[in-house]
Amino acid sequence: MKLNFKTFGEGEPLVILHGLMGMLDNWQSLAKEYANHFEVFILDARNHGHSEHSEEFSYEVMMYDLLEFCHEHHLDEINLLGHSMGGKTSMKFAQNFPDFVDKLIVADIAPIAYPVRHHKILQGLRALDFNKIKSRGEVDKILQEYIPEIGVRQFLMKSSYWVEKGKLGLRFNLDAIEKNIEPIGENTTDAIFNGETLFIRGEKSNYVQEESLGLIDEYFPKNKLVTIPNAGHWLHAEQPKLFVEETLKFLQ
Template identity: 50%
Template sequence: MKLNYKKSGSGPPLIILHGLFGSLDNWFSIAKELVEHYTLYLIDQRNHGDSPHADEWNYAVMAEDLKELLDAEGLDKVFLMGHSLGGKTVMNFAVKYPERVEKLIVADIAPRYYPVHHESILEGLNSLDLKKIQSRKEADDQLSKYIPELGVRQFLLKSLTRDSDGFAWKINLPVITKNIENVGEALAKDSTFDGPTLFLAGANSNYIQQKDLPDLAAHFPNYELEFVADAGHWLHAEQPHSVVEEMRKFLG
């Protein structure tokens, strides 16, 4: 699949993949601080942003999407970063194509299985009748019945766009809803990437825990773990400067 992406800057290639329900736009503020030293590729994963929609949606095909993009751009070896869903994608890519990854950064996700925990978000998104919604404010008001956190609603509504019939989701909501179990899938047993790997965790997030450390070491023996203070799961939005600082320190 030919993914949508935005390229900027100059220097060694650095690829960044967003998380579930997100898009490449989520990483603009990070990219702005790195363009002087890296060629940035911000990517929309399949069924997100402006990339194509498809019925098949799992980490195996998302890793192949990434390989197709690297091949098309003539990129033999890259710095690779992913957040949450994107973190699982880059982990799957790194263990399958280790020769293509110079260094790996995984933001706030571990290789283990995660049970489904997006039920209220999916229920809220699916409850909206987009043919009847007259404004983004109306969409937000309806979503608030399912999702009380304003910041989460604002993040989700970035994927709401206008079309000829009114409003539409950029995300492939039916396929994501049907295949949400795939998001929590664990990395394949005995798969490893020996290259330098940085796990960035939000200090206020519970996505990476003490119990995950043996798992990190088993799959990524050359790993480091850094906690970003005063940040939850969306650490790049909450503490962008700290995230950039950790990235620079690790990438060199």
């Protein structure tokens, strides 16, 4: 599948993969920071942003989407950074195609299975009737009933767009995401990656807990763990300066 992407800068390649219901735009400001040191590629995953939609949606197919992208752009060795869902895709890619990955950064996700956490978000998104909604303000008002956290609503609202004059829609494929929400939480880690790996987590997030550190050590023996203070799951958005500092320190 052809993935939508943007590129910035020159140098060694750094590929960035966003999280569930996100898009490459979430990473654009950070990509421009990294572009002072690297040729940066930010990608829209399948069923997200401007990439194609498909009923198939799993870490297996996203791993092969990335492999196809590397072949298409003649990228023989990359630095790879993935957040959340993108982090799981990145881990799977590094484990299956280790020769392609120089350094790996996994942001606020671990190689474990997660229970479905998005029931309320999915309910809120399903409550959006775009045949009746005429403004982004109306979208936010409906989502408030299901999602009290303003940061989460703002994140989701970034994927709303004008399909045509007077009609809003969502860039991500809600049907495919809802259908595959349980497999997206699964642990697909199945091999050891011996390359240098940075696990970077938010201090206020509960995605990378102490009990998962043993598995991280088992599958990624050359790992380093960094915790970003005063940050939750969206650590790159909440503490961008610290996030860039720590990741650049590792990459360089």
